[in-house]
Amino acid sequence: MASQVRIAPSILSADFARLGEEVQALESAGADWIHVDVMDGRFVPNLTIGPPVVKAIRAVTKLPLDVHLMIVEPERYIDAFADAGANCITVHVEACTHIHRAIQHIHARGLRAGVSLNPSTSEETVRYLISSVDLVLVMSVNPGFGGQAFIADVVPKLDVLRKWAVSSGRDIDLEVDGGVTPETAPIVCAAGANALVAGSAIFGGGNYARAIAQLRAAAGS
Numbered sequence: 001m002a003s004q005v006r007i008a009p010s011i012l013s014a015d016f017a018r019l020g021e022e023v024q025a026l027e028s029a030g031a032d033w034i035h036v037d038v039m040d041g042r043f044v045p046n047l048t049i050g051p052p053v054v055k056a057i058r059a060v061t062k063l064p065l066d067v068h069l070m071i072v073e074p075e076r077y078i079d080a081f082a083d084a085g086a087n088c089i090t091v092h093v094e095a096c097t098h099i100h101r102a103i104q105h106i107h108a109r110g111l112r113a114g115v116s117l118n119p120s121t122s123e124e125t126v127r128y129l130i131s132s133v134d135l136v137l138v139m140s141v142n143p144g145f146g147g148q149a150f151i152a153d154v155v156p157k158l159d160v161l162r163k164w165a166v167s168s169g170r171d172i173d174l175e176v177d178g179g180v181t182p183e184t185a186p187i188v189c190a191a192g193a194n195a196l197v198a199g200s201a202i203f204g205g206g207n208y209a210r211a212i213a214q215l216r217a218a219a220g221s
């Protein structure tokens with residue numbers, strides 16, 4: 001496991017009218033990655049942002065852009081998000097029929113490739129992808145909205161995925177998204193997570209540096 005836990009604030013909870021400033025504030029506050037939640041109103045019941053917004057964020061930060069595609073047929077948009085400046089693109093196993101091909105496509109664009117699992121989706125769906133991906137994103141809420149309660153039932157998946165990642169001999173990030181707080185962070189990190197997405201826990205209190213430091217401390221890194 002990577003020694004330092006990565007903190008990836010989700011800009012879904014940012015003030016979109018001041019998005020550039022918000023991203024710069026996160027960078028100054030010690031964020032490791034910027035997590036970008038892309039929703040299409042089909043895979044999830046919400047609409048958010050697309051490649052032009054990613055391009056605009058790219059211009060104001062040097063942090064890696066961790067783009068989480070909650071969209072059907074994500075393979076159709078890999079090039080657009082790569083062109084916009086994404087560093088890592090994560091696609092859902094539930095949204096993609098030929099997910100191995102999608103991973104190859106992301107790699108062919110020179111980016112890190114991630115796969116994500118909804119809370120009710122078994123880790124078995126990524127068993128034969130583990131040697132191909134750079135990141136596995138375990139959803140700990142049903143995707144679509146920020147501010148939902150953490151679903152503890154997903155925690156055993158992390159143990160299994162971490163074992164598989166270690167066995168693969170590759171440096172695979174295990175990221176958790178949804179309801180991550182200083183209370184839940186220790187639980188997921190003890191189970192093998194090394195990257196934490198957080199929206200409400202960072203934007204809720206107003207002091208981003210303190211919130212990020214609290215998550216790091218809770219994660220034990």
Ligand code: DX5
Nearest residue numbers: 143144146147178179199200
């Ligand atoms: C949910 C998104 C998450 C979400 C996290 O569909 O993928 O990134 O914004 O928000 P919190 O931390 O508030 O659960």
Ligand code: ZN
Nearest residue numbers: 037068177197
């Ligand atoms: Zn997300």
